Amino acid sequence: MLADPTHRDVAQVAAERTLVLLKNDGNALPLVASANKRVAVIGALANSKRDMLGPWSFQYDLPETVTVFEGVRDRLGTSAKVETAPGVQLKRNVPSMFESITLPGMAKPEPRWDAARAQSEYDRAIALAKNSDLVILTLGEAEDMSGEGASRADLKLPGDQLKMFDAISAMGKKIVVVTMSGRPLELDQVLDRAPAILHAWYGGTRGGIAIARALFGDINPGGKLPVTWPRTVGQVPIYYAHNTTHGPNEQGKRYWDIPSTPQFEFGYGLSYTRFAMSAPVVTGDAIVPGGKVTVFTEVTNSGTREGDEVVQLYIHQRAGRASRPVRELKGFQRITLKPGEKRTVTFDLDETSVRYWNGAVKDWVVDPGTFDVWIGASSSATNHATFTVGGQPRTVKGWN
Numbered sequence: 001m002l003a004d005p006t007h008r009d010v011a012q013v014a015a016e017r018t019l020v021l022l023k024n025d026g027n028a029l030p031l032v033a034s035a036n037k038r039v040a041v042i043g044a045l046a047n048s049k050r051d052m053l054g055p056w057s058f059q060y061d062l063p064e065t066v067t068v069f070e071g072v073r074d075r076l077g078t079s080a081k082v083e084t085a086p087g088v089q090l091k092r093n094v095p096s097m098f099e100s101i102t103l104p105g106m107a108k109p110e111p112r113w114d115a116a117r118a119q120s121e122y123d124r125a126i127a128l129a130k131n132s133d134l135v136i137l138t139l140g141e142a143e144d145m146s147g148e149g150a151s152r153a154d155l156k157l158p159g160d161q162l163k164m165f166d167a168i169s170a171m172g173k174k175i176v177v178v179t180m181s182g183r184p185l186e187l188d189q190v191l192d193r194a195p196a197i198l199h200a201w202y203g204g205t206r207g208g209i210a211i212a213r214a215l216f217g218d219i220n221p222g223g224k225l226p227v228t229w230p231r232t233v234g235q236v237p238i239y240y241a242h243n244t245t246h247g248p249n250e251q252g253k254r255y256w257d258i259p260s261t262p263q264f265e266f267g268y269g270l271s272y273t274r275f276a277m278s279a280p281v282v283t284g285d286a287i288v289p290g291g292k293v294t295v296f297t298e299v300t301n302s303g304t305r306e307g308d309e310v311v312q313l314y315i316h317q318r319a320g321r322a323s324r325p326v327r328e329l330k331g332f333q334r335i336t337l338k339p340g341e342k343r344t345v346t347f348d349l350d351e352t353s354v355r356y357w358n359g360a361v362k363d364w365v366v367d368p369g370t371f372d373v374w375i376g377a378s379s380s381a382t383n384h385a386t387f388t389v390g391g392q393p394r395t396v397k398g399w400n
Contacts, residue, residue, distance in 0.1 A: 008064070008206055015203040015210035017308075017334075021196075021221040021270040022187075028176060028195035030217025030272060034079055036133035041069040041084045042125050042168070043138030044159070045180045048086075050107045054182065054202025055147030058103055064205050068138055068178060071208030075216055083132075087125030088160045089113045096144035122164065129168045135175045136215065137168060139190065143202060146182025155186045155233045162189060169193045178211055184229040187263065220272045222308025222334065224378065229264035240266040240379040241325035267312050267329070267378035273303030273339065277311065279383045280375040286390035287366075292350040293387045297375045299345055301337035310334045311345045314374045314381060315354070320367030321393065322358055327379055349373075354389055355396050363395045 021029070045051050049065040066074075069084040076082055091112050099109055113121065129135050139161050144150065156162070166189075169175060176196040179185065180203075190197065198221065200211050213219045230238045234255070254260040277297050284293035299311055313331040317324040331347040351366050358365040368389045374381040 003061075011204050012206035012209055015200075015207045016213065016219050018201055018203075018223045019210060019214050019221040020199040020223040020225055020268075021214075021272075022179075022199050022264060022268075023191060023194065023197040024270050024272070025195045027272075029198070029215060031134070031176070031215050033076055033216050036174070037080050038132045039072065039076065039080050039082045039134045039136065040125075040128045040132035041072050041082060041136045041138070042087050042129060042164070043161070043178075044086045044088050044090045044142065045138040045140055046086065046136075047084045048142075051143045051180065052203055052205075052207045053143060054204070055098075055143050055150070057143070058098075058101060059105060060205075061105065062107060066206055066208035068136070068200075068208045068211050071210070071212030072136060072215070074209075075212040075218075083128055085121065085125040085128045087122055087164045089118065089121070090142040090145070090159050090161075092142075092145060092150075097149045098144060118160075122160065125164060126167055129173060130171060133174065135168055135173050136178060137165060137175055137194075138178045138180060139165065140180035140185065141182065146202075152183075153233075155184060155230070155236075157185060157187075157190075165190060165194075176215065178215075184227060184263070186230075186232055188231060191263075217272065217305075220305055220307040222269065222271060222310065222336075224267045224269040224310045224312075225264055226266070228262045228266045228379075229268070231258055231261075231263045234258075235260075235262070238262055241328055243323045244326055265378050265380045267310070267332075268380075269310070269378075271303075271305075271307045271309070273301055273305040273307040275307070275309045275337070275377065276300045276302050277375060277377070277383055280313075280373055280385040282373065282385050282387045284387075286388040287350060287354060288390045289351065289394070291390075292348050294346055294348050295373055295375065295385070295387070296344055296346040297383065298342055299335065299337065300342045301339055304339050306336065306338045308334055308336050309377060312376060312378065312381065313347045314376075314379060315349070316372040317354065317356075317367065318370050318372065320369060321360070321365065322356070324356065327374065329379070345375075347375075349387070351396050361395065364397065366391075366394050366396050368393060 047069040049062045073082040177194040314327040
């Protein structure tokens with residue numbers, strides 16, 4: 001079963017489906033393969049096979065892993081000259097505890113560059129960018145900067161990555177950014193100047209192919225963020241499912257020096273096409289013991305490309321025996337639609353959808369009353385309806 005060639009295909013599909021398009025001003029992506037004769041893939045993560053695998057990977061076959069540079073080079077073939085340079089090095093101040101683990105085939109950590117090497121590599125990357133028509137800049141964290149034993153005091157881009165971005169973006173070159181990390185990062189200064197940002201997490205053995213296929217439009221990114229992405233570490237903890245206490249209508253006014261909203265909300269992710277969703281329609285009288293309601297919406301691909309949309313359903317309990325979150329994700333479906341195609345998406349809600357653990361009762365409970373329901377493309381969905389939970393306050397079975 002090991003080294004089965006079909007596993008590589010599955011790994012590529014997995015990497016492709018996790019890509020999240022964070023920004024795409026002016027349809028900067030997808031790139032036109034024939035439009036640039038000299039392409040630079042720059043950054044500490046651009047050609048690092050070990051970093052592509054992410055943390056908690058100990059026994060691996062590095063030659064099997066495709067980097068961003070290799071993916072772009074192979075995708076463009078002879079139509080462009082593709083070159084790479086790291087520019088900067090990413091090293092932890094405190095070494096990872098996993099550096100002490102030695103297994104056959106494991107890559108050894110690269111020694112820390114001295115000042116002369118650091119300047120030489122930086123200058124080489126800047127010169128490469130100057131001589132290129134297109135710069136694909138990788139930014140983020142090395143694999144050992146995420147995962148177990150990898151907490152951070154801030155979320156800024158580590159090392160001199162922002163310095164390098166500043167220098168390259170000032171050239172006026174065509175530039176797109178690929179970010180790789182296991183956590184949200186502070187990207188405000190990058191967002192201000194980069195027309196397109198594709199977040200790739202750690203793509204695994206076929207991550208470089210997946211990223212290249214997305215950059216050049218062979219696939220359409222359809223992933224969504226599984227976390228709320230803060231603007232800065234000062235907002236942490238930040239999450240969409242906060243309770244209605246402490247002035248819920250004032251959530252956007254917590255800070256005086258930055259917007260109080262997240263950089264990207266939970267469930268966020270763009271596409272190369274456009275989707276429209278109708279307002280949710282609820283069928284069924286009420287959720288009573290043994291009963292359910294059905295919520296459906298019509299989703300239309302109103303753009304010009306085939307693409308995936310993740311249809312998300314959120315609910316809110318207006319009143320009950322305990323304060324409840326302003327929104328809770330209760331269902332999602334990922335669908336693929338061709339241009340102009342429509343599809344009806346349905347969700348069933350029953351007692352398991354509206355129950356919650358009540359600390360005072362010390363059991364799973366259901367409270368009757370009115371519930372809000374939203375359907376949309378993220379936790380900021382505005383398409384709204386209501387449904388009712390009937391009967392008396394009651395306890396129900398918990399997790400089966």
